[in-house]
Amino acid sequence: MGDPLIFIRMIHFAATLSLAGAVIFGAAIVGPIMRQMGDAGAGLRGGLMRIAWWSFAAALISGVAWLVLLAAQISERKPGEIFSEGILWTVLLHTTFGHDWLARLVLAALLAAALGGISTKHVDLPRWAIAALLAGAFAAALVHSGHAAATAGWLGTFHRAADGLHLIAASAWLGGLLPLALLLVAARREEISLALARDATLRFSTLGLISVGALIATGIINGWILAGSVPALIGTDYGRLLLAKVALFLAMVAVAAINRLRLTPRLALTVSSPPCEEALAHKPGANGAPATLRALARNSLVEATLGLAILVLVGALGTTPPGSHVLQPSWPFALRYSHAAFGDAELRATLVPALWAIGGGLLCGVMLILIGAQARRAHPRLTPWLIAAGATVAIAGVAYFAPILTLVTVEAYPTSFYVAPTGYSASSIVQGGRLFATHCASCHGREGRGDGRAGRFLRVKPSDLTADHVDSHTDGDFYWWIPNGIGEVMPPFGVALDEQARWNLIDFVRANADAARLGRAGGKVTNVGYRAPDFSAACPDGSTVSRDRLRGRVAHLVVAGRDSAQRLAHLAAHDRDVVIIAIPVADVAIGAACRADDVELATVLAMFGGKDAGQGDGLEFLVDPAGTLRSVWAPGDKPDWRDADVMEREIAAIRNAPAATRTTGSHLHGP
Amino acid sequence: MTIHAGTRGLVIAGVLAGAAAAYAHAHLDRASPGAGATLAAAPTEVTLHFTQQLEPKFSTIVVRDSAGRQVDKGDSHVNEEDAAVLKVSLQPLGSGMYKVEWRVTSVDTHSSKGEYTFRVGK
Numbered sequence: 200m201g202d203p204l205i206f207i208r209m210i211h212f213a214a215t216l217s218l219a220g221a222v223i224f225g226a227a228i229v230g231p232i233m234r235q236m237g238d239a240g241a242g243l244r245g246g247l248m249r250i251a252w253w254s255f256a257a258a259l260i261s262g263v264a265w266l267v268l269l270a271a272q273i274s275e276r277k278p279g280e281i282f283s284e285g286i287l288w289t290v291l292l293h294t295t296f297g298h299d300w301l302a303r304l305v306l307a308a309l310l311a312a313a314l315g316g317i318s319t320k321h322v323d324l325p326r327w328a329i330a331a332l333l334a335g336a337f338a339a340a341l342v343h344s345g346h347a348a349a350t351a352g353w354l355g356t357f358h359r360a361a362d363g364l365h366l367i368a369a370s371a372w373l374g375g376l377l378p379l380a381l382l383l384v385a386a387r388r389e390e391i392s393l394a395l396a397r398d399a400t401l402r403f404s405t406l407g408l409i410s411v412g413a414l415i416a417t418g419i420i421n422g423w424i425l426a427g428s429v430p431a432l433i434g435t436d437y438g439r440l441l442l443a444k445v446a447l448f449l450a451m452v453a454v455a456a457i458n459r460l461r462l463t464p465r466l467a468l469t470v471s472s473p474p475c476e477e478a479l480a481h482k483p484g485a486n487g488a489p490a491t492l493r494a495l496a497r498n499s500l501v502e503a504t505l506g507l508a509i510l511v512l513v514g515a516l517g518t519t520p521p522g523s524h525v526l527q528p529s530w531p532f533a534l535r536y537s538h539a540a541f542g543d544a545e546l547r548a549t550l551v552p553a554l555w556a557i558g559g560g561l562l563c564g565v566m567l568i569l570i571g572a573q574a575r576r577a578h579p580r581l582t583p584w585l586i587a588a589g590a591t592v593a594i595a596g597v598a599y600f601a602p603i604l605t606l607v608t609v610e611a612y613p614t615s616f617y618v619a620p621t622g623y624s625a626s627s628i629v630q631g632g633r634l635f636a637t638h639c640a641s642c643h644g645r646e647g648r649g650d651g652r653a654g655r656f657l658r659v660k661p662s663d664l665t666a667d668h669v670d671s672h673t674d675g676d677f678y679w680w681i682p683n684g685i686g687e688v689m690p691p692f693g694v695a696l697d698e699q700a701r702w703n704l705i706d707f708v709r710a711n712a713d714a715a716r717l718g719r720a721g722g723k724v725t726n727v728g729y730r731a732p733d734f735s736a737a738c739p740d741g742s743t744v745s746r747d748r749l750r751g752r753v754a755h756l757v758v759a760g761r762d763s764a765q766r767l768a769h770l771a772a773h774d775r776d777v778v779i780i781a782i783p784v785a786d787v788a789i790g791a792a793c794r795a796d797d798v799e800l801a802t803v804l805a806m807f808g809g810k811d812a813g814q815g816d817g818l819e820f821l822v823d824p825a826g827t828l829r830s831v832w833a834p835g836d837k838p839d840w841r842d843a844d845v846m847e848r849e850i851a852a853i854r855n856a857p858a859a860t861r862t863t864g865s866h867l868h869g870p
Numbered sequence: 871m872t873i874h875a876g877t878r879g880l881v882i883a884g885v886l887a888g889a890a891a892a893y894a895h896a897h898l899d900r901a902s903p904g905a906g907a908t909l910a911a912a913p914t915e916v917t918l919h920f921t922q923q924l925e926p927k928f929s930t931i932v933v934r935d936s937a938g939r940q941v942d943k944g945d946s947h948v949n950e951e952d953a954a955v956l957k958v959s960l961q962p963l964g965s966g967m968y969k970v971e972w973r974v975t976s977v978d979t980h981s982s983k984g985e986y987t988f989r990v991g992k
Contacts (some may be wrong), residue, residue, distance in 0.1 A: 219989065294977075351923060
């Protein structure tokens with residue numbers, strides 16, 4: 200059951216971190232105090248080397264197993280078969296994972312040489328330091344075998360740098376726990392002095408503190424890149440695994456805090472007063488040095504176990520698609536946040552002061568409670584009054600204004616954050632149009648305005664699907680209503696319409712609404728964003744251009760009919776930063792323009808231009824570099840796009856003013 | 871000791887949680903010809919855009935006609951400039967239904983596959 204790769208990854212990570220941790224511990228914690236340790240130091244150094252070599256062996260074996268299992272998986276063969284047909288060589292020499300594996304093999308060989316050169320009999324700090332550097336690199340190189348390897352561009356470099364630091368910090372802290380326990384046991388057996396044990400524990404605490412800080416900072420960066428949103432954190436397997444990892448991390452930090460804040464000072468106390476230490480050592484209480492050392496060692500092992508559990512989760516995270524790549528995160532709550540109310544001036548006037556009141560009330564309340572707590576020593580009788588006052592202000596502030604919060608929440612469904620997998624393509628929209636005519640037009644009307652004949656006698660009229668209100672709802676909301684219906688006002692269509700059909704319908708509803716609004720605005724909209732349907736065109740120089748890959752250029756789309764040859768020739772002589780895309784609907788010479796042979800795109804563009812299918816000849820559209828439709832022109836419209844000055848102004852207006860995000864109203868659907 | 875028992879339970883839970891997950895990674899972002907599309911003229915190549923960069927040696931596209939015969943030239947290759955784009959060239963196609971079968975491995979070593987159909991002619 201389950202993917203064996205998860206276990207192998209976990210073992211390899213644990214072995215790598217343990218190896219690096221032991222060597223870093225030797226160099227940074229024990230190294231500087233080795234001289235004072237004398238002979239006892241040799242015993243401890245020997246113990247560290249044994250941890251390092253055993254970890255090295257485990258890392259080697261699990262590393263080979265990882266390579267073999269992975270090669271089998273990506274070539275879809277059994278593990279035994281990869282040695283023939285050169286599959287293993289192909290993986291090693293021609294994949295990112297393979298290159299990383301070879302690089303780490305080299306590092307492992309260098310590390311083995313470095314470790315072999317360390318004599319545990321003598322103090323050998325420089326060699327420990329070299330080994331620590333190599334081991335750190337060995338651990339950090341793991342980034343190329345994980346999700347960070349797939350992040351592209353400069354963000355990818357940044358991601359891998361953060362992830363590398365994450366691994367080194369984890370090695371230093373998590374990998375150092377077993378060596379720490381070893382040191383504490385040696386102190387308990389009185390092989391090394393208490394003072395040295397205290398020094399080492401304090402040094403490790405500092406190292407731990409720096410590591411935790413680094414882990415939090417780099418963890419946030421990684422999490423933001425790979426999960427990236429609240430729905431992804433809550434609604435995807437990846438996000439939930441990540442939350443579990445964070446919970447375990449906090450538990451580790453809590454145990455480390457107990458070690459640092461309660462147990463280590465106790466150790467310091469016993470160290471700084473030797474006569475007491477004599478007495479305490481024989482006292483069967485919990486405050487003696489032996490008991491403290493035992494508690495510290497035990498807590499370190501507890502932390503190490505928690506860390507091991509984290510590594511299991513890491514193994515699973517590595518084989519799960521990152522949350523930010525999951526198109527369909529499921530939302531478990533009945534409400535979701537919506538900033539739509541901030542777009543309405545009246546609502547904003549009520550909302551903003553209320554939010555300030557809530558925030559202010561909470562702040563005052565907390566301050567009063569804190570002051571009350573501080574005043575405990577100086578004015579003990581005042582404290583209960585201050586705390587009570589603080590609590591009252593905080594609770595009253597929140598309770599009185601809480602109803603206002605319904606303005607920033609909206610009803611939500613499990614599918615609310617689903618994103619259509621269709622990419623808003625022309626064929627999806629056209630198919631959606633056909634489905635709409637068959638299933639929806641009877642109530643919602645042929646053009647979706649809510650004026651269908653079957654709906655005329657309903658108590659609650661079918662919605663006008665071309666209204667601005669449509670923007671208040673996510674694609675995922677529609678994806679819920681279509682199969683499930685809306686309460687008693689819309690019947691469920693779950694049986695009749697499968698997943699693909701529902702997304703097609705949703706794409707059509709969006710396109711239809713946008714087209715209607717474009718029509719109402721007279722076709723001139725330079726700053727409201729209407730998403731352009733996906734298009735893909737082949738250019739004369741062999742490159743391809745598409746809606747999402749315009750590379751900073753404005754796209755000028757022309758539905759090219761029989762008479763468009765001259766227009767296209769005229770346009771080609773223009774602005775280099777504007778890419779001309781012809782969608783031929785007849786046999787016409789398009790010259791140097793890029794060509795999008797897509798009948799369905801022409802149909803959809805005709806709809807956006809307010810024309811019937813097949814009547815869109817000569818329509819022209821401007822799309823900004825972000826893929827947003829900004830303006831439409833039909834032959835005969837004024838101002839005339841055939842005038843070069845007018846074109847220049849249009850394009851300049853688009854470049855200067857990025858499309859504003861559409862403001863949407865807030866709404867709670869009734870039964 | 872109770873602490874160790876508790877953490878042991880945690881480890882088992884984590885293992886079980888992780889064991890269930892083994893999904894694929896590179897998802898098909900956009901296809902040309904598009905999924906379910908009907909084209910007037912036969913395309914000369916199939917271009918697939920994925921959500922992640924691909925390993926060229928372990929990513930292929932196979933296109934078959936309605937009789938199951940392979941109609942591509944077997945030259946699946948990843949675009950040099952954009953490693954998330956996979957192309958294959960096609961033999962001359964007549965009218966009819968064609969199926970595109972793709973199987974890719976992303977650079978973070980996860981494989982996924984899928985298929986869709988498109989039609990040439992009316």
